[in-house]
Amino acid sequence: MSENVFNVESSTELGGTIRAVFFDAGNTLTYLDVGWIARRLREDGWEMDEGALLYGQNMAAYEASRLALLKKYPTDADRLIPYFSRVLELAGLPRDFVHEYSGVLLEEHRANFLWRHVPDFVAPTLEELRKRGYITGVISNSDGRLKPLLDSTGLSGLLEFVIDSAVVGVEKPDPEIFRIAIRAAETDAHNCAYVGDIYAVDIEGARRAGVCGVLLDPMYLHAEFACAKIARLSDILSILPPLEDASDDAA
Numbered sequence: 001m002s003e004n005v006f007n008v009e010s011s012t013e014l015g016g017t018i019r020a021v022f023f024d025a026g027n028t029l030t031y032l033d034v035g036w037i038a039r040r041l042r043e044d045g046w047e048m049d050e051g052a053l054l055y056g057q058n059m060a061a062y063e064a065s066r067l068a069l070l071k072k073y074p075t076d077a078d079r080l081i082p083y084f085s086r087v088l089e090l091a092g093l094p095r096d097f098v099h100e101y102s103g104v105l106l107e108e109h110r111a112n113f114l115w116r117h118v119p120d121f122v123a124p125t126l127e128e129l130r131k132r133g134y135i136t137g138v139i140s141n142s143d144g145r146l147k148p149l150l151d152s153t154g155l156s157g158l159l160e161f162v163i164d165s166a167v168v169g170v171e172k173p174d175p176e177i178f179r180i181a182i183r184a185a186e187t188d189a190h191n192c193a194y195v196g197d198i199y200a201v202d203i204e205g206a207r208r209a210g211v212c213g214v215l216l217d218p219m220y221l222h223a224e225f226a227c228a229k230i231a232r233l234s235d236i237l238s239i240l241p242p243l244e245d246a247s248d249d250a251a
Contacts, residue, residue: 014212014214014228014240017190018134018191018212019133019134019185019187019243020181020185020187020192020193021129021135021136021137021192021193021194021236021240022136022137022139022181022194022211023136023137023138023139023195023196024139024194024196024197024198024202024216025115025138025142025150026115026140026142027057027115027197027216028195028196028197028216029118029122029150029155029233030115030116030117030118030122030149030150030153030155031115031117031118031119032087032115033114033115034050035050035117036108037053037105037114038053040108041093041101046093048091048092053091055091056086056087056088056090057087058218058219059090059219060090062221062222064198065197065198065201080106080109081102081106084101084102084105084106085099088102113145116153118153118155119233121232121233122155122233124234125234125236126155126158127158128237129236129237129240130158131242132237132241132242132243133245134240134243135185136159137159137181137184138150138159138161138163139172139177139178139180139194140162140163140164140165141172142164142166143164143166144164144166144167146162147164147167160184163177163180163181165177172196172202173200173201173202173204175208175209177205178194178205178208178211182209182211189209189210189211190210192211193211193212193214194206194214195236196213196216197216197217199215199222199225199227202215203225203227212228213228214227214230214236214239215227215229215230216229216233217229217230217231218231218232
């Protein structure tokens, strides 16, 4: 098992009945375009290292997860400005500049969808899951633009379906959005796993629908939650072995 997999329910329990794997989009398959943010900051006279923004992104995502437990922000849209502000502040920008520049990021996001970076490990992970016989899909709280983004990045071809909350009219953690995915996969809830990065939204929502939640926790900050956790998306391959019927087909 990968050394980056931690606090995972037994592979037999997780992999024994799972036939479909659903994913969150933002901060799971697609990520903030920190390269664009760094370039924009430099244009405005701020020297910014992309590594600092990555740190800010991960820490801000952790804080967003904690705030979601407290129901601080009712929807994903409500979290945008606070999230952008924390990313910038944690990356080292002065506090009196952060809120103003968060508006710049919000404007870019509204125009061009800022969660548009796809790391090089995403497509191979999806490809391998499909090779192993799993149905793959996306369930995301988004604004109706997710499918075109995934089309443009080539990820749509590795997914059976994309469920965007703005399109179906219900958001995580409402279990109904997970039930829509279960029906799309033509399987039962206990045969499904869901990978996401916000415990109260992704994992609790999945559990309420009878789906096994897997928390993506890249900085090992969620030790208190009793659920399967992985540090990197590709670590899902360590706990979901090839399905027997897939092996038979390959033979």
